[in-house]
Amino acid sequence: MIPLELYILLASIMFTIGLYGLVTQKNGVKLMMCIELLLNSANINLVAFSAYQPNVNGQVFALFSIALAAAEAGVGFAIMIALYRLYGTIDLDTIKAMRW
């Protein structure tokens, strides 16, 4: 059996990559992918803990989380498409209608 620490390590690496992307990237779609990474790193943790401690609650919760992520992605991509139609770009630095 793979030790629990490795799962946690994998999750932390994924989380860190996601966070890094979220802070540095300008492309809207990339940002959404980073958010996806953050969510999934949390899911890995949930599933891992649930497997090591015989309790399915964590896995059920992960399923909910995935469903939520799907919904979020749907709304997010719809926004991105709308932005692209309006501005011809999804570079978030150039979209400044409501900020300066």
Place this chain on the structure above:
Amino acid sequence: MYADYAYLIVGLPVLAFLLCLFVGSRLPRGGGFLTVLATFAGLVLSLGIFSEMYPDKIIHQSMPWFANFNVGILIDPLALVMLLMVTFVVTLIHTYANGYMNGDPGSSRYFAEAALFTAAMLGLIYADNLLQLFIFWELVGLCSYLLIGFWYRKPSAAAAAKKAFLTTRVGDVLFMAGIILLYNNLASLNIALKPGEYLLQFPVIYAHLTQIPPAQLTLIALGLLGGAVGKSGQFPLHVWLPDAMEGPTTVSAMIHAATMVTAGVYLVARMFPLFYAAPYGLTAVAAVGAFTALFAATMGLTAFDIKRVLAFSTVSQLGFMMAGLGTGAAVGTMAVGVAMFHLIGHSFFKALLFLCSGSVIHAVNTNDMREMGGVGKYMKWTMYTMLIGSLSLAGFPLFTGFFSKDEIIVIAYEYGVAINFLPYIFLVLAAVLTAIYTFRMWFTVFTGKERSDYAKHESPSIMIIPLVILAIFAFGFGIAAQGGFYSYLDSNFGHYDVNFNELAVIGGHAAEETKLAGEPAAEPLASEAGEGAKAESKAEPAEPWYIQILPIIVALGGILTASLFYWDKVKKFDPSLVTGDKDPLRKLLLKGYYQHEIMTAWFAETIVYGSALICNVIDIKLVDGWLNWLSALVMGFAQHVRKVQSGVVQNYITALVLGVVVLVVVITMAKEVGLI
């Protein structure tokens, strides 16, 4: 029954105002008939109320407004005679205006403003408290401004409107100061008010006058007098009234002769107990009035503009009324009756004179009397109605002006016996001049040769009929109403809880009363309304016969003088014999005592404008300065701080993560050290 609808007296003209304002331009003649109907309904209602409350009832309705104030209707004899006069005269003038303003592109605006004015004036008259009176007072001032500037494209009309507004504003500020002082004094008395009573209601004011310190009373009286001086065109705030003739002639007749300018006199009459109680209050009124009467009459002698002659005459006659009220210091409440009688009579014949002059101007198309002459040949109706008006104004025996003005001169004599003869002398001189300038005007306009080419026709009958009705009143009102009017108005303050004997002691009149010949000190005043008034009118022939007869001589002499100078049939002298064109006295009068130079050019433009500039600098540099500095400081700081909120979500995330990291490090270190 009619009393229940008293609010409609104001309500209907307001309705007419709204209708004329919004749909008037689509109605025939600008909707003028609406204004006439509304005012006429007011006249009918007033007559109904009169029939109900004559001779000894008053109507008082009131409802709470906000805080310590109320709105209400108070119709006592004083208000009632004013209501009747205003609705009657204004109905006729509106009727006349239907002919006069016909064809003017702004006639619906005219009738809307005229209706609003009517509503405001009537509201002013039957207000039951000072605050409400003040509000309508200001509304009347606004209408006056709008109507003087009716032809606002004409620069002189716009300037005259502004001048009228600003000049009366000076008086209104004093008036408001007087009201505030009065309110403070009344409030500090901690009066236990019954339900339905409010501090500024007239009955409440009358009842508590004795408890206010006399010095405060004088201050209040001077404040109120300031308001009256502004509105009634008394010296030194009279400068706006002659200029106000820039408006249409109907406006001059309605506002600046018959009704609005009497509001100041009405205010003094309404607050008569206060003026009576205030030491020097009535003395000030008498001094202002008498001086104005003579001062304005001299200027009326030389004016060439027919409407300006009438305007100076109005100022002068208002001075008579003020002086008449002022003599109340010697003769008590009787002065109110006398002054109000002149006020009512004056509004009849002055409205008549203005409408006649309007009729002449309508035909000749100029205001300048030097271009008229011989108009009488073509305008018989106008000539004879104006003759009646002029005779009445000059005080020819049996005409209205004879009874009213001469009664003022007689009581001024009593005042002279008791206190000071100056007002009497001023008034007699003013009466001589009145007769002279009135007939100078009449002879110049209607007799002699035509001095210019003008349309030779009479005015339409819609304009002539009001003239005839007014002429009947200008002649007959004096004879018909004389006796009943005085006793009715003398009963006015009998309806209230006010003791004139006590007020006389406060005002320092008690000693003066005893000086009057033939009057015992025990009952110096008409405190018990009816009986007191009768006793007084019996005791009246205290003056020697030559004082009684003098006004007749004065009037006849004045008319004779004018005819010798200006009537071509009996002309004996040329005016240039007395005063040539170069004569400094004539120049002084023609220039109106250089008032324009002194008051407008020097005082207003140099002193007031100069100090306004200084105030402006102080305001900008000092008052605004430190505020601006403070705000600049805050703004500068904010300029730096606002960069934190960039609106870029990624920055926030970075800050958040860094914050978490710092927290984790700090907590871990704290655990290591053993703090937690």
